[in-house]
Amino acid sequence: MSESESDDTADFNLPGFDLGEPPAPPKAAAVQAYRVLARKYRPQKFSELIGQDAMVQTLGNAIKRDRLAHAFLMTGVRGVGKTSTARLIAKALNCVGPDGQGGPTIDPCGLCEPCQAITDGRHIDVVEMDAASNTGVDDVREIIEAVRYSAVSARYKIYIIDEVHMLSKNAFNALLKTLEEPPPHVKFLFATTEVQKVPVTVLSRCQRFDLRRISADQLATHFQGILKAEAVEADDEAIALVARAAEGSARDGLSILDQAIAHADMDGDGRVTAGQVRDMLGLSDRGAVRTLLGLILAGDAKGALAALAEQHDLGVDPVAVLKGLLEACHATTLVKVGAPADAGQSIEERAAYEEWADKLSFQLLHRLWQLLLKGHEEVSRAHDPREAADMAVLRVVHASSLPDPGELARKLENGAVITSSAPTPTAPAAQSRSGPTSFEELVITLEQSGKYFLGETLRREFGLVRFEPPLLVIRPLRPQPDPQYQTKFQLALREVLGNEWRLEIGKEAAAPSLVEQEEAKEAAAREAILAAPLVQSIIETFPGAELISYEVGNQRSVAQ
Secondary structure, eight states, rough: OOHHHHHHHHOOOTTOOOOOSOOOOOOOOOOOOOEEEHHHHHOOOOGGGGGOOOHHHHHHHHHTTOOOOOOEEESSSTTHHHHHHHHHHHHHHOOOTSSSSOOOSSOSSSOOOOHHHHTTOOTEEEEEEEETTSSSHHHHHHHHTTTTHHHHHSSSSSEETTGGGSOOHHHHHHHHHHHHHHTTTTTEEEEEOOOGGGOOOHHHTSSSEEEEOOHHHHHHHHHHHHHHTTTBBBHHHHHHHHHTTTTTTTHHHHHHHHHHHHHHHHHHHHHHHHHHHHHHHGGHHHHHHHHHHHHTTTTTTHHHHHHHHHHHHHTTTHHHHHHHHHHHHHHHHHHTTTOOOOOSSOOOHHHHHHHHHHOOOOHHHHEEEEEEHHHHHHHHOHHHHHHHHHHHHHHHHHTTTTTTHHHHHHHHHHHHHHHOOOTTTTHHHHHTSSSOOOHHHHHHHHHHHHOEEEEEEHHHHHHEEEETTTTTEESSSSSSSTHHHHHHHHHHHHHHHHHEEEEEEEOOOOOHHHHHHHHHHHHHHHHHHHHHHHHHHHHHHHTTTOOOOEEEETTTOOOO
């Protein structure tokens, strides 16, 4: 021991302090990094793939019949298992079985050296490439050069290219020849989320599998099994909320489930509850969205703006508010048509949607949807989203207070009957005022109800045969391109004016179209003006003078 070391030790060797022998260095603890659920429960067999039964059956039949394509393309939204499927195909093609004598199989053993090496990502003959970071033609040229050599130890040399749509145009062109006629020992497996960006020349050389979104029910069942394996308790409603938030992606759902478990552990009891998941995902704001929608439907502009401002102060994006309103409108419409209840909805949500579904007509719900959709689009691209959200909400408030024309007509008709205490000679006149009293008024009613195309078509293409409410008989003045026009017109007429209205196509002579009648009136008025003595004298005095415009009453017209 050096002198300095002796002095340092002596400084601490005081009465009451027995240093003794220096402690042995601690043994290195076997620390194993936590694996997130999405990696821990990655499918290792085709039977573990969720919701892709058609693809598994096709691959199984191809392997049994030895009709394997040389290139496969897996496409679908994020997290449905594209890359996992590519690795499973690689294992299925290179599996040799536990005894080393097996061949390609749809059920790889997972025990042989090729299966284990592919699972660990260390097999020399299974090459994975991320096209997002290897986009150039030089990266593809390396593959082209390497495919000429046989596999080192596996049955097939396999290239898995993830996000293949990210390859450059030159890289795709360089790959085409090899992709069309690869050596028999080479297989290409492509995965992409944006198949529309893959050139058609590449698509035509691949066997394509479109992986489906995984339903919320399937995800919920899958998550229940994982929670059981992890010894974590969770409410059924909490699992349903996670499955719904995943939007068809198993990976996204497992990431959310990981977060939910951690959130539950922080609360102490370790149980995942629906309330915790709602708070974690921000779903508690749905109550605020329902409150806002209720104010809008009540026509309370001031209250709606105050609720919108409160959401803004809480940091909620105006686009998210409009999206929430759209979801509420959609959910209410589904309730009205009798769709099955969504497991992710709370009791309060369902009760609110059922109440609105009873009070609102389909016409009003469709109008509300269109207005909110337009508002969402405007807010998304506005330079000031908050101002755009205020104006969008005000527009919806105003429109929600407007009566539906068809419903209004029926209410007026029912009111006229109710208020009539006894039949009187004026009753028919009162009833006739509850709906359109002429063909032209009917067309205007249709146009004001949003049926602009139908109204314009009736105005220009059809002539009136008989107008006997609730019967309308018309005749086309020229051939109609749509052979189903009568059915469509009938449905639209009943939607706006009521189910008692009937539309018939007559064969007898019809009056000119409304447009032709208007043109005839214009021509008659012009001729009458030109025939007036004063106008005749002006034309004689100024040869070549033309009638440009004229005004009859308060209506101004331009002469043709």
